[in-house]
Amino acid sequence: MRRNKLYAGLNILGLSIGLGSFFIIYLFLQNELAYDQFHEKKDRIYRVVTIAESDFGVEKQASMSHAFSQKFVEGIPGIEAFSKVDRNSAVFNFHEATETGSPTETLIVDRDFLNFFTIHFMYGNAKSVFDSPNSLLISESMALKQYGTTDVLGKTVGYYEDSYIINGVFHDLPNSSSIKADVIVLNEKMNARHEVGAWSVRMNNLQAYMLLNENTEVADVENKLTELYLEKNKYGAGSKLSLQPISEVHYSLDVRDEVKEKTDRQYVSIFALVAIFILASSIFNYISLSVSQSIERAKEIGVRKVAGASSRELRKQFIIESLLHVLISFVLSMILVELLIPQLEALVERNLGISVLVQPILLLKGIMFASLIALVCSFYPTYLSTKLKVVQVFKNGKGIFSSQRLIGAIGIFQILVFVVLICVSVTANRQMRFMRNENLGFDKDYQLVLENIPYRDWKAYKNEILKISGVRAISSGSQLPYDVTAAMSFKEYDFNLSFFEIDENYFQTLGIPLLEGRNFLPEDADSTKLVVINTTAANKLGYKEGSVVDKKLGTGSSAYKIIGVVSDFHFASKKELIEPIVFKHHPSQGFNGQFIVRLEGANWASTSKRVLDAYNKIPNLYASSYFFLEDRVDAQYKQENVMITMLNTFTVIAALVAFIGLFGIAGYSVKRRLKEMGIRKVLGAGFMSIQKTLNVSSVWKLLIAVVIAVPVVVYWMDNWLSSFAYRIEMPVFLIFGAIAVASIVIFITVSIHSIKAYLINPVEILKDE
Template structure:
């Protein structure tokens, strides 16, 4: 029986090649889009899942609250972490890590900069299991001055991986012995690294001893693995009770465990290790995949039911010959499944061709393995479900024909079937219109973020990394050397630069001189040098800038931004007292607000201060003339080499560095545009098929009208009118839904556009023109055909 179904299905598809091809092409494109989106979603939702204890691994987080300012942090302090590990018996293992910062690595003639080095304690591999190529995880980080390298970094330094026992220099004054080499860390983890330095190296330092005595000093990231079958909520309550005293009497308000598996998509804490993903985008792309598949499935339903007249006699004869309705349904579903399975093959081939291109655009590289057992099973299962859903309505509609009426030639298209087809076309183009509107608004928002004034003059600003102890000590001498060049307008030093800012947040106390009211809050503190305001092109709103003429500015003066002044609520903050870890003095000036990070984030109230120690400065900001850029950049580099010799020089333009923050947004926008375009293409393939069938069904009517004097324009209007009405209805339905959808999306941005009504007009025009062009070929072809041939038809 199945063989018979397949044979009949094959013959029918061959008999209607054009419609079969339209169906297969539309489904193949839809399936390819869905597979690519599925790969992205699976990768986003699988972060850290490859660790053996991932489902019971947690990160310690700490919340502080001062006044109305809540500071939720991914970092934790050593005393709090150690007390928790000591007092909570449900904890099976624990480990702590800390960033090493950018390092200069030397081995013989090899010299390179490495940004992904971290300190990790001796228990790290008990929680974060890695595949060791050389060495063993047991003692890899148990001794001071040892380092574990990834395969890639080992090859960069040594040219091979079997290097256990070799020594290398880091930052010229530290020597480490390689104790292990591991396989490269997978991309889908919230903590990527290229090398791990033993934290044991820090245990005897004065700095580490100070950290152990400071419960408010957030210096580590702490992780624990709970014992199997532990009740997480009960453990969370136990931790809350354990720190009841600490959270009741001070600024610390909450100590809690955060599931590691949720970090990438749901965690938005201060001090995150790297930029996390966006759960909203995962939902959005998942919805787009389903909508594209729905459009492709609607194509099949529409074309299958539209061709029902051609198969009415076949159904009638089969019923007269004794076929049951269930057998006819099975036959039509088999036909649907064959179309979908062929489309699956086409879709998989398309994905194989497109993955390398998409990986260059996507926020992260994608991998496609069609012969992966799990993927193959999901593909087959998904294809079967799609085939059944697509074929179910046509199967029931076709199998329901009355044989007597059909064989007597009294069969006519059921009004209900026609209405269903119209409804499905409306659904298709409503989805397409929503996608077009969403794409335009998303593009506008991206352009708004990129073009918005940042509050500082970013052009011709060069940031030079001061990554070595020598350069930090000689930073001001380096600054003076640069100022000797007439092409250099100004130079300043800073702890951070816009676009790469991880703020240092500190307890800061403000005292109103008039009322003696005290406000203590945790605020970002930005270490700057003289001439920062001038070099950045900021405006002094009140007071003065730091000055070399005021020797006490180093420890007794601070600048604040407008947001800070507004938060404090003081009309005149100049002269009011301020104190934190480095200064105890007065506010001497208020500078204009500017964006240190992307427009995803609000401008934060910030304190600016001179650094008491030169090693805090990480960058020199150099404002250069717009002319002779090449020679000026060469001068900056050669000046650097006077101090650092052949050490790798690292500089970048500030505007380019700031723009990098929007790279993920740009990549998502490109993908969204591509998927929206493909959705419209698939919808138009179905519309093309329906137009072709409409012309075929009304060919005699068209011929008679032409004989009676109808013009090409009349015929075009006759065929196109119903389709255009459906497209307009679809656009009307799409407008309120897309407005609500994108308004909700824009609320997640700190700064965003207002939706303009012309966007919906553009969508109507685009969809209308696309639909007209799609059906024009068939209608014009019918209009120009010889009417005699049409009348002789059948």
């Protein structure tokens, strides 16, 4: 290591970066793949999902009504247990002396819940904790937070006029659980006011889970569920029920539900491949850098063999060297992991519960894995050392070490990794920019949203804010493009229309073009019977362009008159198709306490300050709450933003590791041809001639790598882009631009060594001859 500081440093640097990155990705993926795997009966637990098909695609949602109950499913064979799960933020009063309660993450469940979900109790018994309807189960951390102890059985907890008795204390649910809560109570008590037969009332946060008997055919249960659902629910026409394994809930991005932590399974595969690329690059780096020192090591090994060293001793030497390198790299990689895990947790905005230094099992696994890597890294150099011909070494200073096939293959692999990851990163970033900024159909910039506006005199507050210099428009629309949950249905149509309740300034404020007809007017006599629709709704209703105005939406007394058509806009992620929308004019009593204020772009900061000053001076303001629309729209792509950031980071790391390997390989290739270059210089070869000779092999490696990389990138990225309803075309020019950048980096790497070789005095190279 002292004699070869550069190569030893490159080896340790490449291995430490490679191992650290691999461990971080491994720990992250381990956490992702562990979701809901802790339930003992996980293979038999399913969630009910409603699937509705239409011309606009397939809509899946896990929200159910209270009518979907134990009584509803009890006649279906194969169902062992059933429970609705209502995830809510209930306000409990844990202390009688406290006037106001604390919002608490709560699960409202049926009695069968504990029969199939695995929850470990500190106090209480799973078979008896729900003996009383007033039973309340509390988590360990919540008990400590509220009472300072976990011995809290029998304590009374208030909930408005009701009271509950703590009948069980459970260990905190794992971070890798899709269902999280600090309190669990019974549905029959908390939701007793809901009408069981009300199929028309859909609870967005109410999910239904069931445990199937062993050897039960899932398809048979699904068919029976759908049959009963359509028979009992007159609103269910065109829908069917499906059973989703609980292990799939964490990855169900296409299902609308209240599960907050989800991951695209494609990203799991992508990061697994990136981890393998990085680790493979690190191992190949070590091997190539070890073999690149063959010219120096060949004579050393030859002398040792002549002096009587056995093959066993030579193998021992290389294995110990490898173990030493990997041990140092492992220590550095653990430091890297500990430093970056908090950054990763901040990025994904959740606690992963990972710390290698305080989890001995993880540390032991890491040491065992690093030892295996050391053996893999030392295998090829060890094999070559035992096969080295002593006579050949002292005859021409070379041996089997000078074989080029493996080194050439490693070089191609490193270039391939370099090119593929850069192309993937460029394509993914281009798609994300398209999703966030291009063709949204409305203006998201400089839109300040003010909440909790008092109902009384809201029109006066609106006019006051509109007078502020720099305010272009203001609207009191109740729905924003990023958050639309309301829908309207008509018995004449087999589809729902997303529902916006707005004022006459909504389209102007958000910059949504009116294509046909007119907007709402304050003087409209009966504005509650007037609607505006979007282009998708017009097409879905069967109206041609120019023939929509004055048509009816619905029939009879519930019919609405269509007065205008607006352009389509994305009110959900671009991963989803644009749905039909109906806009209604909200009357005074429909005001929901929200203003959308459009600011001038030039002085938006000072204008927003003036608006907020006026806002905070409003009398009887319940609580100051405001945000910029752009931030909420971008939050729709939180999952993609996180993954793209991680992909970019690990692409840079993988490129760095590949660069280190290429640097070592280039150095080896130049070093083994030094005498050839010395002879060429003596014979009059110029600078460009020598550069061409040394770099021609790198050109061939690059071409081979590109020929392999382009189809891989096109197939891989086209597959990923196809998961978006609205996507970019494959950016061919950007891909070839990325290849050009990679080529420049590779040629710079090779040229560093070739220029250095050219500057060496031929006398120094050829004096031994």
